[in-house]
């Protein structure tokens with residue numbers, strides 16, 4: 580494990596150089612890894628494990644996603660089973676069900692957590708909010724986490740491109756003395772580029788804040804506020820969209836992804852630099868209280884409860900699809916659809 584300096588703060592990081600794939604294979608050579616759930620993370624992690632040469636099976640209930648698993652080459656009765664049968668066969672149970680489904684399936688999973696097995700999550704949710712989820716593992720199993728910091732879809736596509744998404748890892752319970760080597764080997768196996776250390780609680784608090792904040796919730800809120808302002812002052816949809824979203828994702832975001840914010844600023848006009856440096860503070864000050872409110876809502880468990888309650892409804896998928904449809908059919912994103920088609924590479 581390397582100690583690395585992040586802007587003056589030292590943290591533990593594990594890289595592929597110090598924990599190569601061969602070592603991961605050696606650590607897990609006698610294990611059967613069961614990936615339970617085949618939604619977004621399930622395919623990414625199980626296919627990467629399979630391609631990396633691990634002994635992996637999938638447990639999925641019948642339905643559309645079961646059929647998708649078959650289409651991806653998992654063979655019923657050989658590498659694809661019911662959730663119950665996969666848990667029984669596994670020595671490592673990777674729980675990649677939706678956070679709400681983990682509650683419903685917990686009695687089945689728990690039944691097969693015999694001594695020495697490992698229980699693996701990709702989120703700190705189930706364990707941290709145990710008063711709400713009822714998920715309390717027996718003391719004689721390892722409880723570990725690898726949380727890829729991005730969509731399971733990216734985990735897979737980046738793996739196929741020879742890249743690697745970063746993941747955090749944590750050990751909640753080390754019953755066998757092997758929890759560390761198991762969790763790192765799995766992290767490398769699922770295709771992580773590097774692994775940084777956390778706890779279950781810090782992972783879920785930061786993850787829920789991030790996705791509600793800058794990664795997903797805040798970004799849509801901020802982009803829409805500017806788009807609406809431009810439209811209300813008579814700018815056309817294409818102009819408003821291009822100055823709000825298209826330029827950001829196509830030109831400026833790749834610059835600060837590659838070399839930092841000062842590099843992106845340095846590659847814009849002096850007029851833009853002066854204005855951005857002046858206006859970053861009012862935007863910071865206006866949003867900081869909202870982020871604080873969000874963090875409190877995460878830490879109190881309110882966000883977890885809302886997610887459990889809404890995702891446990893029988894019609895949650897229909898309601899969710901309706902909300903996503905409204906987003907897709909909003910003027911801003913309808914404009915986006917036309918703009919995307921105009922990109923020469925899409926013609």
Ligand SMILES: NC(=O)C1=CN([C@@H]2O[C@H](COP(=O)(O)OP(=O)(O)OC[C@H]3O[C@@H](n4cnc5c(N)ncnc54)[C@H](O)[C@@H]3O)[C@@H](O)[C@H]2O)C=CC1
Pocket residue numbers: 616617618619620621639640644674675676677678680683684701702704726727728729730731732
């Ligand atoms: N979506 C992502 O890319 C990321 C997800 N995570 C975490 O990974 C875990 C899995 O998340 P996703 O892949 O998004 O899950 P998902 O929402 O895509 O669902 C996964 C599976 O749960 C199954 N399922 C749902 N309800 C069920 C029930 N009542 N009984 C049996 N099976 C049921 C579905 O068939 C599906 O195969 C979660 O803990 C999540 O927070 C972590 C990082 C990113």
Ligand SMILES: CC(=O)[C@](C)(O)C(=O)O
Pocket residue numbers: 727728729730731786790794
């Ligand atoms: C993709 C990811 O890491 C998220 C946004 O936290 C999630 O899907 O839960």
Ligand SMILES: [Mg+2]
Pocket residue numbers: 727728729786790
């Ligand atoms: Mg996340």
Ligand SMILES: [Mg+2]
Pocket residue numbers: 786787790
């Ligand atoms: Mg998340």
